[in-house]
Each structure stands twice: as structure tokens, then as C-alpha cells.
Amino acid sequence: MANKIDARNFKGTRDYLPQEMIKRNEMITIIRSVFEKYGFVPLETPAVEYLDILMGKYGEEGDKLIYKLDYKGGSVAGMKYDLTIPLARVMTQHNHLVLPFKRYQIQPVWRADRPQPNQGRYREFYQCDADIVGVNTMIADAEIINMIHQILSQLDIGRFVIRINHRKILSGITAFVGLPKNKEIDLCRGIDKLDKIGREGVLKELSDQGFKEDEIHKIFDILAIEGDIHKVLTELKNIFKNNEIGLQGVIDLENIIEYLKNLGTPLENIKLDLYLARGLDYYTGAIYESSSLDLPHIGSLTGGGRYDHLIQSLGGNDYPAVGTTIGLDRIATVLSQQNKITEKDSLTNVLVTIFDETSVKKSMEICSLLRKNDIKTEIYYEITKMKKQFNYADKKKIPYVVILGPEEMTTQKISIKDMSKGSQEQINQDELITYLNNKLGKNP
RNA sequence: GGGAGUAUAGUUCAAUUGGUUAGAGCGCCAGAUUGUGGUUCUGGAUGUUGUGGGUUCAAGUCCCAUUACUCCCCCCA
Numbered sequence A: 001m002a003n004k005i006d007a008r009n010f011k012g013t014r015d016y017l018p019q020e021m022i023k024r025n026e027m028i029t030i031i032r033s034v035f036e037k038y039g040f041v042p043l044e045t046p047a048v049e050y051l052d053i054l055m056g057k058y059g060e061e062g063d064k065l066i067y068k069l070d071y072k073g074g075s076v077a078g079m080k081y082d083l084t085i086p087l088a089r090v091m092t093q094h095n096h097l098v099l100p101f102k103r104y105q106i107q108p109v110w111r112a113d114r115p116q117p118n119q120g121r122y123r124e125f126y127q128c129d130a131d132i133v134g135v136n137t138m139i140a141d142a143e144i145i146n147m148i149h150q151i152l153s154q155l156d157i158g159r160f161v162i163r164i165n166h167r168k169i170l171s172g173i174t175a176f177v178g179l180p181k182n183k184e185i186d187l188c189r190g191i192d193k194l195d196k197i198g199r200e201g202v203l204k205e206l207s208d209q210g211f212k213e214d215e216i217h218k219i220f221d222i223l224a225i226e227g228d229i230h231k232v233l234t235e236l237k238n239i240f241k242n243n244e245i246g247l248q249g250v251i252d253l254e255n256i257i258e259y260l261k262n263l264g265t266p267l268e269n270i271k272l273d274l275y276l277a278r279g280l281d282y283y284t285g286a287i288y289e290s291s292s293l294d295l296p297h298i299g300s301l302t303g304g305g306r307y308d309h310l311i312q313s314l315g316g317n318d319y320p321a322v323g324t325t326i327g328l329d330r331i332a333t334v335l336s337q338q339n340k341i342t343e344k345d346s347l348t349n350v351l352v353t354i355f356d357e358t359s360v361k362k363s364m365e366i367c368s369l370l371r372k373n374d375i376k377t378e379i380y381y382e383i384t385k386m387k388k389q390f391n392y393a394d395k396k397k398i399p400y401v402v403i404l405g406p407e408e409m410t411t412q413k414i415s416i417k418d419m420s421k422g423s424q425e426q427i428n429q430d431e432l433i434t435y436l437n438n439k440l441g442k443n444p
Numbered sequence B: 001g002g003g004a005g006u007a008u009a010g011u012u013c014a015a016u017u018g019g020u021u022a023g024a025g026c027g028c029c030a031g032a033u034u035g036u037g038g039u040u041c042u043g044g045a046u047g048u049u050g051u052g053g054g055u056u057c058a059a060g061u062c063c064c065a066u067u068a069c070u071c072c073c074c075c076c077a
Helices: A018-037 A059-064 A084-093 A138-154 A167-177 A181-192 A194-208 A213-223 A229-239 A244-262 A328-337 A357-372 A386-395 A406-411 A429-439
Strands: A048-050 A068-071 A074-079 A101-110 A124-133 A160-166 A270-272 A286-292 A300-306 A321-327 A350-352 A377-379 A400-403 A413-418 A423-428
Touching: A018 A101, A018 A124, A018 A138, A018 A328, A048 A084, A084 A101, A084 A124, A084 A321, A124 A138, A124 A328, A138 A160, A138 A244, A138 A286, A138 A300, A138 A321, A160 A167, A160 A244, A167 A181, A167 A213, A167 A229, A167 A244, A181 A194, A181 A213, A194 A213, A229 A244, A229 A270, A244 A286, A300 A328, A321 A328, A350 A357, A350 A386, A357 A377, A357 A400, A357 A406, A357 A429, A386 A400, A406 A413, A413 A429, A423 A429
Parallel strands: A160 A270, A350 A377, A350 A400
Antiparallel strands: A048 A074, A068 A074, A101 A124, A124 A321, A160 A286, A286 A300, A300 A321, A400 A413, A413 A423
């Protein structure tokens, strides 16, 4: 025999066992139904893309994390890194799509970084994207943010915050401080840690980064702006008096806030974060990210923004676009660390037992009848002692067990045991469906 | 990409300064109970101690390498 194979998962990938899949499917059902409620239509794209399409869109770090496929001597393809670039590609290739094109997409993506399950970080993970192509009003941005709020609330993840910012505000700040454009990212990175390392820490970090004293001084002027969103935006407007690009960002955000109110979005979960940067290169306007307030170590649960020229950069029309991704695995991690995952081993409602050879036919008929009436039903596959059959129902947490023994045969009744109560009753066959529908809460 | 830690049965963990045949809980299988699970009682099965080398009279235990996993930073979903 050949060497023993060491069965294991590829690093950073997991098997989603039934218990987990049942929960994931429930989550996906919620997400999909919200997407559809807002008028989004489904799209799927291949796992693999040509490398020239993937490269250069995600920033320097991102490019390194693309899984490259090596075949026929040359690396020309890679696993998709997100769902936004594939959408942009689709938009360039299918001109007949009605604008605004609103699509949702729920698929895995791959990133070659170091897995960290505790933070919900994997190499293969699911993204649930919703994007609006062809609209440049902030109504679209507001709808996306509103929808994120809706989904996170419905998934019952506990306290969360959606942080918003604008690429043009970042540019405005960079200009205000007097820095060259390429320092923008360093600037954000340094200041973003304010919460973690405090004022002194940021000061040190910035001077280590080579920022001059007067520059740091100006940065702290901006840092000093505090208060609610409106106040901050008003003060920024003042600072950006002669700064057209920064001003544009502020106006966009003002509009978004206004529209969010119109949509009835509770603003207490939404925070303006002037130092939210987001690594992906293609963003051009408003950007947003959300995280759990109870489990901040898990990082971002959703992330998105406006990317007005990405589609053109792939050779398509210059369509404005905005969208978000919902990080299914991150959210699942939050729920699991909050012990909110009720473990289900089965979706079956009824187990039909088989008493002996003479009752096989009857049991199978009842099983079939239940299924015809949309009741999730299993039949036990062996003619064996009741003990084993009940034990199976118990292990799989199947709530009802049907018994058809000699006694039931002669009385023309069916015995049904309620496994959680331990109680058992006999009913007429023609009452069976009504009885179970009642028990399962299916009748109005 | 940088740093740290862990590895013993299906699983969670034991095993004295290195010292006989590596143990226990849970789980699993069987019986008590030939029409009934979840409780109880009785019995049973399961290990190349991650892998390879080294030190030693003797290694689960010490050393080196390797692999896997975990954690932190970076970045993100």
C-alpha cells in the first residue's frame, strides 16, 4: 500500500457540518430575503478569474493575498478575492443589463493570509454582497447603509456600530495637513489607533512615521473635533472652506445622513469615523464598515463603499457604483462566541418507526402521506427493536415519533409520541395531518 | 509577512525528579428492559503519545528538526 494519507483540511478552510450548516442557512435566508426586499436580484460568478482582472485593485497588501493558480507553466488565473471585481467585470461584458443594476451575490472568496478562527478570519469565507450600479445620488449609499442596519439587527448579533467616512474627506485632511497624496494611507493608519493606544501613542507613532511637528499639530486640530455627526460635519466644512475635494466629501455625508433619516434608520448605531480608511484601492466616495461592540476583536463584519470608476478601469462604461459586503463567517463567529447558536442536528419533524415485517408497508405509506403534506419525515431503515429506533429519534432531536404496531393495526389508530414531553397519544389516521400541523405550529 | 505557544483514545484532559502493561470523565457498542428514547445500573471496544532523528540502562516526559493547529501583530470579511 502507498503511504498513509493524512486526512486534513487545507489551511484556513473548514467543513461546515450539518449542525453548522443549518444555522448558516438560516442566516443566509435572512440576508437574502432582505436583499430581495430592497429589489436586488441574484448573480453568481466563477471561482476563478484571470489574473490581470484581479491584480492591482486591492492595494499592495491585497495583491499579495490573491491565490494564484499555476498551470500549464504560467500563472494566468487566480481565485476570486471578493465579489466586487467580478461584478465590475460582468458590467463590462453585459451591456443589456437594465440600469440601475442591483444585484446580490452570496459566494465564497479566497485570501491567502494567516487564518485566525478566534477573529473569524479564514482563507475561504463567504461574502454576501449587494451593489447598485448606475446611480450617483447618495440615496443609493443611504439605502445600502440602511440595509446593513436592517440585516445586522435581524441577525440578532447584539450591539454593533456602522462607521462611515468618505475618501474625499481623507483627501481633504491630507491636503489640509499639507501632505502628498501617497501619505494618505500612513496618516489614517497612524490615527486610526487612537482608541487603542491613546493620544500619546498616536503622537509617537506619527513621529516614528516621519511626520513633521507642524504636520502632527494640524492632525491634532482635526482630531480635536468631537461631538455628534452634524456638529463634526459643520466644523469640517469650516476647515475645508477652500478645499473643494474635502468639501464635496462633507456634502455627500450630509446627504447620506439626511437620507438615512428619511429611511427611518436609527442613527445611534452609526458613527462618523474620520480615520476609517479601508485598504481596497477602488473606493472613491463614501466608505463604511461595521463591527460588534461586544466582540470588537472580531474586526469588521461588513465593509463597503462607493467605487465610481472601477467599472471603467476594466474597460466598461463609466458607471458609478456603490455596495457592501456582509461577512457571513464573521457574523457567525460573533453569534457563536455569544453562544447564540442553538444547535440543531436535524430538520426532521417526524420519525416513522417500523414495528415488524408485517408493518413495513403501512409505515412507508404513512411516511409518504406525511411528506405529501409537507411534513419533514424520516422512516427508520431497519426492522429492529423499538429501543434503537427511539434512540435514533432522540439523538437527532426529532420531536415526534410515529408507532404502527399490531395494536394500532387492529384499532386502526396511529400512536404518536412527543419526545420532549414523553407523552404519547393514539389518534385516527384521518386526523394525523391536522394533529401534526397543529403541534408543529403550521396552522394559522 | 513578523512574533509566541500547543500536540497523549472519537472528544476533553491525567500520567510523580525521566522508571513496569499510558489512565479517567464524556461519547460509542452491548445487556438489565422481546412495544418506547432522554435518567439509572452492569459489562465492553479504542492509542505507532503528530512525524523523523538524537541523549540515556530507560523517553509521553529532555534536546534538535519537521508538520499541523492555536494565539497576538499587520491587514481585512
